[in-house]
Amino acid sequence: MASELNASTWDDTQLHIPIPNEGQIPQGCVWVPCIPDYTTNSYIPIYNLYSFPILNPLPQPAGPVKTNIKAKISRGGLKTKPWKENEDQLLRDLISQYGTKNWAFISKSLNEALYDSQCIRKGKHCRERWHNHLNPELNKGEWSYEEDIKLLNLKQKVGNKWSIIAKDLPGRTENGVKNRWNSLMKKAKCDSNLACYSNDVIACKLIEDFEKERLNKA
Template sequence: MDPNQVFAYMFSGVNPYIQQVYPQTWPSVTVEQPSLGKMPVTSKKYHRTWKKNQVEEVFNLTTRFCQTHNRRIEDLSLRDFESIAQNFEQTPEQVMIKVNEINRSGTLRPGIWSQAEDDLLKSVLKKGLEKWGQIANILNKEVHKGLKIRTGKQCKERWNNYLNPEVNRGPWCEEEDIVALENYKIHGNKWSVISKCISNRTESAVKNRIKSLINKIKQDLSTMDDLSVGIDRVIAKKKSNMIKHEIKDSVSPRSGMNYSIASLQNYSPTFSQACMPN
């Protein structure tokens, strides 16, 4: 075929004039679209978390199921929960665990720890067991009839944040704030490392305290200041407050000492600066 005819054939659908000059000499070709067939069935996606309305709904549905079949919640099997969990975003096992939690605790907030769990957790730790996964298995076996209610992480947080008598849960002092901020400048967000530098404070408490201090520092910073400058300023202020309190205690009538400000100025330049009236 002539090259001009090839060119005309390629653009014959665009220009009517070319169609008249160079008519098509071969039959049109039809391209069949491939058949997609049936779309593959996607597997159901399950969610690990529960919404508040879902918790109430699943418990009410289970209650109606028990009334219809004349059964008790304690006697329901996993196969029963497969039919109950059809319209929920959780697996049948998750539904079974959640319903049994609610039924056992008597509240729609089954995450609350019972006194029996706290007592058993204290007892197990007194025996020297330190692996939180094993501790959780003991709690689930003896308190929750083998259901996977508690995890090792939950047991660890319960002990450190609420039950451990050695943990300091009181107000933070100036010295603790100084140590926390100084280590934050060095280690950043490594809360576990920083918590080891502060005795009797949990990792969660250290994290919350430092974040609270940093937020206050950011509010007081000007647009030109760097965060490290604000941290240094707060550390210096807290150190000054500590020195003032120490001097105040040393010159109080109860201590039996009667030092004047002039005599303390000769004792230390730092004391001198801290004692000067504002």
């Protein structure tokens, strides 16, 4: 069959290869679906037999197993590269000139200036970089009692809507308020007296304690 493979004479109906019944497979063999490779006039198995657990395992080859199929896309996806200082500075300049609305245009301008128009930074990357790191209005300092009390009250009121909560806490980002909430809950549950309570009960207790601390420092 391999010698008869030819792209010009290949019939689409031949792609529908029937799966053999269990009794048709010789003992000790595993049926593996294949795809035709016109460049070599051969079949390529879709799966690697050595990766399948079977009752009587095949002996492992001495060297690395080679396959004819190479993954074109990483299973882990494409990772964003760390931002460089020249990128940050150009992003600040572009935002100063064009504002914080048209992120697609800003990312395009940045890629044209630094990466020969390659799509390295997308609009989403630029927006997140600005709002989470570069915005001079960001508050990266210690949380005050007032901020913690407002965070706890808002969390009980709107739930896990971190973007809404962040809007009522100037300078704090969505990730910042979420991380602060998780940190408060984790620290509180380290106390054996609070570990068995729900987050809502712990939040009420923390609000009470923070109010007392705030009044004592006033």
